[in-house]
Amino acid sequence: xxxxxxxxxxxxxxAAVEARGLTxxxxxxxxxxxxxxxxxxxxxxxxxxxxxxxxxTLMRAVVGTQAKVTGTLEVLGLxxxxxxxxxxxxxVTQAPSVYADLTARQxxxxxxxxLQPGRAHRDARHQxxxxxxxxxxxxxxxxxxxxxxxxxxxxxxxxxxxxxGTPELLVLDEPTVGLDxxxxxxxxxxxxxIAADRGATILVSSHVMDExxxxxxxxxxxxxxILADDTPDTLRSRTHTETVEEAFLYLVDQADxxxxxxx
Numbered sequence: 001x002x003x004x005x006x007x008x009x010x011x012x013x014x015a016a017v018e019a020r021g022l023t024x025x026x027x028x029x030x031x032x033x034x035x036x037x038x039x040x041x042x043x044x045x046x047x048x049x050x051x052x053x054x055x056x057t058l059m060r061a062v063v064g065t066q067a068k069v070t071g072t073l074e075v076l077g078l079x080x081x082x083x084x085x086x087x088x089x090x091x092v093t094q095a096p097s098v099y100a101d102l103t104a105r106q107x108x109x110x111x112x113x114x115l116q117p118g119r120a121h122r123d124a125r126h127q128x129x130x131x132x133x134x135x136x137x138x139x140x141x142x143x144x145x146x147x148x149x150x151x152x153x154x155x156x157x158x159x160x161x162x163x164x165g166t167p168e169l170l171v172l173d174e175p176t177v178g179l180d181x182x183x184x185x186x187x188x189x190x191x192x193x194i195a196a197d198r199g200a201t202i203l204v205s206s207h208v209m210d211e212x213x214x215x216x217x218x219x220x221x222x223x224x225x226i227l228a229d230d231t232p233d234t235l236r237s238r239t240h241t242e243t244v245e246e247a248f249l250y251l252v253d254q255a256d257x258x259x260x261x262x263x
Contacts, residue, residue, distance in 0.1 A: 014077075016041045016169050016201035017062055021071035024057050031057045033224045034071065039203055039217075044195050046215030047205040048248070054224040055205040056094070059173050062203065063091045076168060087115065090162030090170045094177065096154040097161070100147030104138055104157045105129065107146055111161050132160040135190065152179045159187070163194075170194065172204040176211065188214045209245035220248050227251045 017039035024032040032054050039045045047055050060066035061073060064081025073080040076088055098107045112125040133142050136156040141149060146157060155175055162170060172191075176184045188211070194200050195216075204215070212218055213232055220228040220235075228235055228251055232244050239247040 014041065015039055015074075016076060017203065018074045019072065022058075022061065022073050023070045024054075024061060024066060025068050025070075026057075031224050032061070035226055037219055037226055037229050039201060041201050042195060042199045043216040044191055044202045044204060044214070045217045045219060046212050047203060047219050047221065048209065048212050048244070049207065049221035051207050053221045055207075055221060056173055058221075059091075059171050059203065059205060063089055063171050087165050088168045090165065090167035092155075092158050092162045092170070092172045092175050094173050096146075096158050098146045098154065098157050101145065103143050103145055104149065104153075104160075105133065105142040107157060108132060108160055108164065112164050115165050128164055132163045135163055136160045137186065152183045155179065156187075159190075166198065166200075168200060170200055170202045170204075172202065174205050174207070176206065176208070184211075209243070209248060212244035218244065220251065222252060222255070227255060 015038035017037075019038075020036050022032055022035040023030065035058070047058065049055055057066060061069050062075055062080055064075075064085065069080075075082075075085055078085055098104075099110070102110065108129045109125065112129050116125050116128075133139055136159050138153070138156050138160060141153055144153075146154060149157065159172070159175060162172075170191075176187055179187070191202055191204065192214075195202055204211075206212070215232065217231055218228065218235060219226055227248070230238075235244060235247040236242065239250040241247045241250055
């Protein structure tokens with residue numbers, strides 16, 4: 001059973017996400033091991049680690065779609081999964097979550113209508129759809145079928161859907177995987193703009209270590225555990241390394257050392 005801390009919503013200066021003893025078990029395997037961490041509001045926190053280390057499981061726990069979660073997990077001052085959080089969180093999964101037989105604009109119109117149903121909101125929905133199409137630079141492909149778009153374009157449609165409600169928290173599961181360097185750069189510029197201009201909090205996962213340098217803060221994961229929770233500069237400084245990747249490898253070696261000595 002998930003344990004929650006009662007109280008009022010987290011203040012703007014507090015954590016957007018706070019976990020204590022967060023554990024996820026699937027079958028005989030413990031996927032996340034009693035994690036303690038906090039995600040600062042209005043900043044970009046990178047969730048970095050190799051494939052299979054538990055990043056997606058952690059993100060599903062944050063948005064409230066992960067089963068068999070124990071420990072304490074609060075999101076925007078409420079228990080993770082609380083119905084009141086739905087319009088306040090934007091979630092982009094690794095697989096595009098749009099309809100292939102609709103155009104990009106039709107997809108956005110549909111999801112906007114789900115968020116703001118009724119004729120009274122029609123003009124507001126149109127303005128919102130136009131805004132997010134511009135935000136993700138999709139104007140030239142807005143009327144193309146989603147099924148005919150490239151992987152990078154589909155990623156941008158999925159991101160646009162997540163931005164429809166002007167979310168306070170964006171949870172992005174490896175949004176740049178498979179994209180070319182130019183598009184990756186442009187998306188990261190957009191992430192920084194969203195955080196800086198709108199005050200949104202972004203939790204973004206990646207297994208590409210050079211993307212760590214673009215984050216304000218990092219959670220480095222390995223085998224369901226958090227190896228480090230710090231800024232890129234501090235990580236490099238305390239491990240006496242030049243890159244976050246080198247810092248990560250140093251921390252892995254440090255974690256493995258006791259096991260090697262015990263053999």
